[in-house]
Amino acid sequence: MVLCMFMIDVRGLRKVYGDRTVVDGISFDVEDGEIFGILGPNGAGKTTTVECIAGLRRRDGGSITVAGMDPALEGTEFREAVGVQLQESRLPEKQTVAEALQLYASFYARPRDWRELAERLGLLEQRNTYFGRLSGGQKQRLSVALALVGNPRVAILDELTTGLDPAARREVWGLLEDLRGTGVTLVLVSHFMEEAERLCDRVVVIDRGRIIAADTPEGLAAGVAADQRMSFVPSAAVDLTELQSLPDVYTAAVTGDRVAVTGSDNVAAAVIIALHERGIQATRLRVDQPSLDDAFVALTQHDEPAAETQADVEPESHPTAGAAR
Amino acid sequence: MSATAPDLAAPASRAGRPGSAGATRAMLRSEARLLARNPGVVVWSTILPVGASIVLASIPTIRKPSKDLGGLSFFHVYQPILILFGITLLAVQALPDVLTRYREMGVLKRLRTTPASPALLLFAQLALTLLVSIVCTVLMTVVPALVGASWPQNGAGFVISYLLAAWALLGLGLLIASLFHNAKVAAGFGTLLFFVVEFFAGLWLQRPNMPNWLRHVSDFTPGGAGAQSLTDSSVGHWPSLLHLVVLAVWGVAMSIAAIRLFSWE
Numbered sequence: 001m002v003l004c005m006f007m008i009d010v011r012g013l014r015k016v017y018g019d020r021t022v023v024d025g026i027s028f029d030v031e032d033g034e035i036f037g038i039l040g041p042n043g044a045g046k047t048t049t050v051e052c053i054a055g056l057r058r059r060d061g062g063s064i065t066v067a068g069m070d071p072a073l074e075g076t077e078f079r080e081a082v083g084v085q086l087q088e089s090r091l092p093e094k095q096t097v098a099e100a101l102q103l104y105a106s107f108y109a110r111p112r113d114w115r116e117l118a119e120r121l122g123l124l125e126q127r128n129t130y131f132g133r134l135s136g137g138q139k140q141r142l143s144v145a146l147a148l149v150g151n152p153r154v155a156i157l158d159e160l161t162t163g164l165d166p167a168a169r170r171e172v173w174g175l176l177e178d179l180r181g182t183g184v185t186l187v188l189v190s191h192f193m194e195e196a197e198r199l200c201d202r203v204v205v206i207d208r209g210r211i212i213a214a215d216t217p218e219g220l221a222a223g224v225a226a227d228q229r230m231s232f233v234p235s236a237a238v239d240l241t242e243l244q245s246l247p248d249v250y251t252a253a254v255t256g257d258r259v260a261v262t263g264s265d266n267v268a269a270a271v272i273i274a275l276h277e278r279g280i281q282a283t284r285l286r287v288d289q290p291s292l293d294d295a296f297v298a299l300t301q302h303d304e305p306a307a308e309t310q311a312d313v314e315p316e317s318h319p320t321a322g323a324a325r
Numbered sequence: 326m327s328a329t330a331p332d333l334a335a336p337a338s339r340a341g342r343p344g345s346a347g348a349t350r351a352m353l354r355s356e357a358r359l360l361a362r363n364p365g366v367v368v369w370s371t372i373l374p375v376g377a378s379i380v381l382a383s384i385p386t387i388r389k390p391s392k393d394l395g396g397l398s399f400f401h402v403y404q405p406i407l408i409l410f411g412i413t414l415l416a417v418q419a420l421p422d423v424l425t426r427y428r429e430m431g432v433l434k435r436l437r438t439t440p441a442s443p444a445l446l447l448f449a450q451l452a453l454t455l456l457v458s459i460v461c462t463v464l465m466t467v468v469p470a471l472v473g474a475s476w477p478q479n480g481a482g483f484v485i486s487y488l489l490a491a492w493a494l495l496g497l498g499l500l501i502a503s504l505f506h507n508a509k510v511a512a513g514f515g516t517l518l519f520f521v522v523e524f525f526a527g528l529w530l531q532r533p534n535m536p537n538w539l540r541h542v543s544d545f546t547p548g549g550a551g552a553q554s555l556t557d558s559s560v561g562h563w564p565s566l567l568h569l570v571v572l573a574v575w576g577v578a579m580s581i582a583a584i585r586l587f588s589w590e
Binding site for chain 1: 347348350351352355358359362363427430431432434435437438439440441
């Protein structure tokens with residue numbers, strides 16, 4: 001914290017497989033104690049990036065510093081400081097939770113008390129259960145526990161909740177929220193925007209090996225799609241051209257019996273007042289804030305890096321996307 | 326660097342030596358426990374050779390020297406073949422099966438993220454496989470002697486021959502685990518290799534009955550060199566230098582190739 005300003009500092013990271021550049025000049029930094037999200041579509045280079053940070057792959061260019069160390073040197077000291085949860089990494093079917101935790105704790109000089117960790121992760125009841133008999137959520141919680149059992153300063157968690165049902169996903173998220181403020185710096189790799197929105201202090205979005213956006217989840221959501229969306233079922237027929245002529249309205253469209261409208265911040269009030277004046281009621285009204293999901297779709301759909309092209313994001317292309325959620 | 330030293334240097338300097346001894350013990354204990362819970366392959370690999378050697382030893386005519394076998398008894402020829410049967414099954418079937426599974430499951434890759442090396446797991450597996458094989462070999466030597474067969478007349482030669490043969494065959498098993506990343510393919514190839522090794526050891530056509538040219542080929546295989554060294558030792562001779570060198574060369578070559586080609590993921 002004295003010399004090293006950041007817990008993780010990545011500058012111009014490059015990784016090439018054959019003639020394919022998988023990671024093409026990625027730079028970001030993560031502060032001590034932060035929960036940092038790396039987002040992006042499948043095959044964007046997220047896993048390669050974190051595997052370089054974790055010292056599991058040799059980088060072809062750029063520099064990485066983690067807790068003041070270079071992961072490429074891969075010393076014991078580095079392994080002590082960095083815990084990693086890998087995508088799709090299993091344990092032997094007949095290893096119990098307690099046995100796995102004790103075994104992995106034995107690798108570290110200053111491990112956490114595995115019982116405390118199991119209790120914190122809600123695995124104490126399953127401590128004598130075989131890995132093969134755990135539910136998906138329990139397996140992932142054990143995976144998190146193994147990444148943390150060495151008392152690391154940085155934990156890298158790759159696609160932690162992929163393949164989990166919604167309840168198990170929320171269970172794992174709750175656990176990570178509890179870890180906030182315990183001094184561990186967390187790097188989450190995800191393609192679930194809801195996950196990043198809920199947990200991350202800051203995120204980067206990677207697409208085709210480059211960072212296309214970096215911000216807080218709220219900042220990203222607000223920056224990309226500034227439009228408000230609303231939808232409702234009118235009590236009588238609505239004249240769409242009349243709605244579109246309102247100054248706050250950008251677009252209006254009908255899907256089935258539902259009318260979807262996009263517009264400025266003020267659009268909801270403006271539309272309801274205009275309808276009221278014609279004696280029409282807006283029932284089953286829904287108003288959606290733009291979410292990180294929308295931002296993600298908008299960012300990764302465009303061919304060009306979308307950093308300065310926020311105005312081009314056309315909500316018309318999915319008029320009911322907001323309502324469908 | 327110096328600024329972060331109080332936090333980082335202390336655990337790291339302690340981690341190296343005392344920590345890794347604890348990790349080795351923990352890994353051995355863990356792998357032994359898993360083996361005990363999944364004994365299928367190991368029991369299957371050992372029950373047949375152990376049972377067969379005991380049955381053969383308890384039949385008096387099989388213990389008598391036979392002219393057809395160049396003055397050796399049937400037991401003297403078959404005990405080494407059965408001992409090799411046991412090591413070979415463990416080495417080319419059980420060992421690659423476990424290791425390729427661990428690679429498929431990502432256990433080896435996960436170990437890479439810890440201060441312990443995945444080589445620790447390899448070491449634990451080799452040690453346990455060797456231990457099981459030693460127990461089998463002791464059973465296949467002691468029980469027949471108790472029911473009337475002779476003890477190996479040259480004990481030191483017998484132990485040296487056994488250990489060199491075990492090294493050559495475990496190296497072969499490790500190489501299979503390096504070459505094949507799919508557990509099923511590795512098991513299939515291991516089975517094929519088992520028949521090759523045992524053929525040259527003389528399971529179907531005993532070495533004294535092989536045509537000269539075939540016996541010369543057999544001399545240079547781990548099966549043939551191993552079987553002949555054990556037979557020589559059990560009747561009181563020293564194993565020939567050629568056979569011991571053949572076993573050692575196989576051991577070195579297989580180990581180097583396996584280490585070069587082994588990948589953790």
